[in-house]
Amino acid sequence: MTQRLKVLVTGASGLVGSEVTARLAAAGHEVTAMVHRARELVRNDGTPLDLTGVTCLPGDVTRPRFGLSEDAYRALAGSGLDRIVHCAAITDFGRPEEDYQSVNVDGTAHTVELARDSGAGLVHVGTAYVCGERDGVIREPELDQGQRLANAYEASKLRAETLVHKAQADGMRAAVVRPSIVVGDEHTGVVRDYKNIYVILKLTTEGKSRSLPGLYEARLDLVPVDYVADVITRVTERFDEAEGRTFHAVGAPLTLRDFSDVMAEYPSFHVPRFVPPTSFDAERLPTRERRYYGRIVTLYESYFRRRMTFDDSHTAALGIRSAPQNGPEFLRKLIDHCLHSGYLGALPAAVTKTPAATNTAEADATGPAANGTDGGGR
Ligand SMILES: NC(=O)c1ccc[n+]([C@@H]2O[C@H](COP(=O)([O-])OP(=O)(O)OC[C@H]3O[C@@H](n4cnc5c(N)ncnc54)[C@H](OP(=O)(O)O)[C@@H]3O)[C@@H](O)[C@H]2O)c1
Structure with missing residues (x-):
């Protein structure tokens, strides 16, 4: 020590x-x-x-x-x-x-x-x-x-x-x-609190938000x-x-294209369509979807158009290993855990209510902040 x-x-x-x-x-x-x-x-x-x-x-x-x-x-x-x-x-x-x-x-x-x-x-x-x-x-x-x-x-x-x-x-x-x-654990995908990107995953895969303003080449770093x-x-x-x-x-930075591709691998998921922000018009969304957009998606939408890469030379110089670099593989792990825990999709009968599962309700956009958190990134 x-x-x-x-x-x-x-x-x-x-x-x-x-x-x-x-x-x-x-x-x-x-x-x-x-x-x-x-x-x-x-x-x-x-x-x-x-x-x-x-x-x-x-x-x-x-x-x-x-x-x-x-x-x-x-x-x-x-x-x-x-x-x-x-x-x-x-x-x-x-x-x-x-x-x-x-x-x-x-x-x-x-x-x-x-x-x-x-x-x-x-x-x-x-x-x-x-x-x-x-x-x-x-x-x-x-x-x-x-x-x-x-x-x-x-x-x-x-x-x-x-x-x-x-x-x-x-x-x-x-x-x-x-x-x-x-987000969740590198090896198991387990996460205690379903916040930030998880809220968007839930809204989109459940088909509550089908069109979002964003660029397929934008990057999210998980x-x-x-x-x-x-x-x-x-x-x-x-x-x-x-x-x-x-x-x-x-x-691992993931482009929105990577996200869409991985989501498309899950038959039960809706895959959202990202519309260039310059042509996105919230007024044209169906009423319910417009509500989700106004209450939740707007909190995160800037993260769907950023194209940055974070250099981590100082971290590497301290002899710290890198985080997993295979973004799509890591995303699958995170999603698999969400499915297993019942956060995405129906909660299996055997899964008891965890604090995380409790948060599921928060993506239902019942409140103004509706569990938006750090980062589409914090
Ligand atoms: N989560 C992310 O995606 C992310 C990304 C980048 C950076 N960060 C940064 O990482 C740090 C930790 O984030 P996290 O995800 O662990 O946040 P978190 O789960 O929301 O935890 C925040 C902690 O701050 C405590 N806190 C809030 N108000 C307080 C107060 N007035 N006095 C004392 N403690 C208070 C909370 O305690 P109570 O709940 O008991 O109030 C809780 O323990 C933060 O600085 C955050 O900005 C987070």
């Missing part, structure tokens, strides 16, 4: 945070897991996290000192923290702007403050999609290139990362990990959650080498 570290993980109950917490604890580090609404830590495969070496600390990143009392905050800052892994964020799309500001931006400011007060190195989890609507090769050192951002989530993550860079310039030690679109957690863990453990740099945690 590398040196035993004392690590605070924010967003420890989240899809990514729980897997990072599990890896750090399993490696023998002492982990303080900041929890917010969800008080139980559940791994991506649905099993409870082994809490050996893990202490849970309720906290709210939107509040100064995370809402802790002066004494509790001082104790935390003075506890000899080596690292803070900042995963807490709002990753849904379609929320009011102030939610993104308070959680993603103010939450990062408060975390930066703790990093300063404690002397811990900060591993900030951003998003590869801070690149906004830029096309072409996106390199890890690039941040604000005057890009157009697709939504309030992306804009907030850019502001948050900018804060981290400013603090770094003032002497704080930090590294940034930027995942692309986080990255397995286990790989993302591996990258964050490695950056945390090898912080002395990683400090001052940004690491793309990205996977």
Whole structure:
């Protein structure tokens, strides 16, 4: 094992945070897991996290000192923290702007403050999609290139990362990990939370959205959650080498053509038609489909026209393996899991209701945000 570290993980109950917490604890580090609404830590495969070496600390990143009392905050800052892994964020799309500001931006400011007060190195989890609507090769050192951002989530993550860079310039030690679109496990396809791309998969394969604005050559970058957690863990453990740099945690880019081709392999699926955005007219959609378009598809549509490729040279230089490169094969694995779990298609009688299966209802577009999340990418 590398040196035993004392690590605070924010967003420890989240899809990514729980897997990072599990890896750090399993490696023998002492982990303080900041929890917010969800008080139980559940791994991506649905099993409870082994809490050996893990202490849970309720906290709210939107509040100064995370809402802790002066004494509790001082104790935390003075506890000899080596690292803070900042995963807490709002990753849904379609929320009011102030939610993104308070959680993603103010939450990062408060975390930066703790990093300063404690002397811990900060591993900030951003998003590869801070690149906004830029096309072409996106390199890890690039941040604000005057890009157009697709939504309030992306804009907030850019502001948050900018804060981290400013603090770094003032002497704080930090590294940034930027995942692309986080999806199921590399080997099993299993995912705990069906969000972002899964919502679109459901709407389209069930025939609720048959025409979408998009370019067949547009690319979506899907990255397995286990790989993302591996990258964050490695950056945390090898912080002395990683400090001052940004690491793309990205996977296999798939074109919308690849998506359509794979979807066409499943006889029960509807295969959506992507219409060039310049000729797409939502008013011509049937009423029900127009509703789905307005409530859900619009949250993601910018991801259906982007043609970027994420360079991950820094990640490779840290000796981290690549994520799976065969996009279509990986997509089949993800879809097969969705079918097996009942998320796509009828739920087999033997499958009990999992938290993930519960989310199925959210794609029914009953609410304004309707479970849009990070990334058509976050
Ligand atoms: N998922 C993706 O596709 C994706 C892609 C790229 C980047 N990322 C980034 O990766 C990080 C982790 O994402 P994720 O998918 O794991 O997100 P997630 O599953 O939505 O989890 C977010 C976590 O943040 C916590 N949180 C929210 N508000 C909080 C508050 N006010 N105070 C303290 N904690 C709060 C949540 O706790 P409660 O639920 O208990 O409130 C939860 O543990 C985020 O920074 C995200 O931007 C995600």
